[in-house]
Amino acid sequence: MNYINLIKIAKNALMRNKFRAFLTMLGIIIGVASVIAMLAIGQGSKKSIQDQMSSMGSNLIFIMPGSQQRGGVMMGNSGSQTLKMADVEAIRQQCSDIIAVSPEVRSSGQAVFGNLNWPTSLYGGNTLYLGIKKFEVESGRLFTDREIASLAKVCLIGKTVVENIFPKGADPIGQTIRFKEIPMKIIGVLSEKGQNSFGQDQDDILIAPYTTVQRRFLAIDFITGIYTSAISEDKTEEAITQLTNVMRKQHKISKPTDDDFRVMSQSELVKTFTSISDILTTLLGAIAGIALLVGGIGIMNIMYVSVTERTREIGLRMSIGGKGRDILMQFLIESTMLSVSGGVIGILLGYLVSAIIGSLMGWPVVIMTQSVVLSFLVCSAIGIFFGWYPAKKAASLNPIDALRYE
């Protein structure tokens, strides 16, 4: 028996019942496509969290005020006034694994220009602040040390604020806006950063010298946070230890439980979020696995039924001279053709669905080669096996019994 003839026989048999062939393929298509799409979404969200975290600076370490005891009474974290400029200075001088340090103070209010206004936040930092938080000046300039010293009423402005209070096409640089009734001169525009992983718009921001924010807007002498950059991402651990030690010395703390500050690193946050999205990926993977299983059962059913209902055909083929192995090969070729083409269509559909979800929902999608290969192999194997197994049974039947099969 030559294989060209067998392939022709198998092809003719498939073409004879296109709808049945399509239904069989559908199980494989859905199984493969759903696995690919679901894992792509899971993987995409993981990657986007990682990307956004590292865009915030993966060597970023920041210090927040912690709870504080006053005469035995625990005070909450908010409203803590434990961080001072002296701490920033101490860190700058004593921490060898820190290359940049900046205070942060924050004030919220309404930015006004002409007859337009927009609620935003004003952050104060020193000249290194932008570098630490991975902001860039798109046009204009950064404030100077001199302006910090003189509490200058100058600020940099984020894209979102520009869009909301300046008419289209206007150049904000050199203009004076008012923030909480205090006029501020815009000296620079920040480049766009987009949303961070919490969905917060990082372009809805004004940045000014910390002294200006501290004294003119808030009238305080403490700072709300300290932002630092470790020399490199690998040095984060050592830098955290150094920071903690320096801070304890500054605040005269002997027991770690008495800490009135918290040191947090970006890489720790990344780890936390990555593990959350790992859980998400596992969950989606499990759902996809169930889809694969259901698809597989569908393939089994339709293959089994279609071979069984073709028992008479098998009997006829044997009576006119088809050998058992010819019959078996025919069904094997048929189920392979179905499974492989179904698998290929499934892969294409998986890519398509991922792309559509990605663009419609604005979700990032990353298609993993493993998921493509795995789902394709599993579905094809199920399809081929369940095409082969009932065919083997039928081919071993006596031709007469097969012919008389009802």
Add this chain to the structure above:
Amino acid sequence: MNHLIIEVDNLKKDFYVGDVTVRALKGVNIQIRKGEFVAIMGASGSGKSTMLNILGCLDKPTSGSYKLDGISISELNKNELAELRNHKLGFVFQSYNLLSRTSALENVELPLFYNSSVNSRERKERAIAALEAVGLADRMHHMPNQLSGGQQQRVAIARSLVNDPVVILADEATGNLDTRTSFEILELFQRLNTDEGKTIVFVTHEPDIARLTSRNIIFRDGLVIKELLVNEKVLASDLLKSLPIGDHEN
């Protein structure tokens, strides 16, 4: 014309149903020569279907010998039997057994697909020739569901002819057809027998059909009880003329 196509000698076939042994054939002797048109008759349970299955190399005897065109089949394995069916036998079934959604031409070509010495051009030519022989050359691209019962059976006959078999085995080939169509099919068989010298074995329980053949072999209880030559040959075409007009198909 004396060449023996079928030579059955003391052939026995037992079936085992649970503990019970059913002796379907109890020592049958049959000889069929080239060019004969033989009817095998008998009531149901007489063993005629079992005999046909063995003649068709679909089943093997328990004991005794069966030689088809000089080849003893008891020494052949399953695959060799399949090859023998492919090269030497043509089957016509009661229920036609055509592949659905498959053109008449493709149905007729089917046996040749399992013969690797026939290429695709020759396969098609031979299938067309076989369809011409049964008078359906103009219907070769029709699907079975577009053909009448008689036409479907003609396609099946063409399929049995396409491999140029030494014998055509027909199992109640007119069982599903009305009288007129039955006679039309028999007319075709008679023509194949007389004009082309085809050897035909026709299993039937209808005496009307049997008298259109040249010899009748009658089975009862697993034995050949009678063999008789049909002396006065009746032509199916004559019978057709005697039928009342108006109930024919097409």
